[in-house]
Amino acid sequence: MALAAVDRLADALTGYRAFHATHADLLRRLGRSAESRAAYDAAIALGGNAAETAYLTRRRDQLTRSR
Secondary structure, three states, X not given: OHHHHHHHOHHHHOOOHHHHHHHHHHHHHOOOHHHHHHHHHHXXXXXXXXXXXXXXXXXXXXXXXXX
């Protein structure tokens, strides 16, 4: 249900880092690792501060190790 709600916002929030990070987390929780990884990559590519980038990179890299 949450993923569907977030997906409906995709067109309006495509350039918003938090959208991609949220999308990535929801996909991760559903076990959709490849899609989650792509969403983390999108969030990381949008820039931001070093701490946020490091956090998102760690979350993305955990997908590689756990799946």
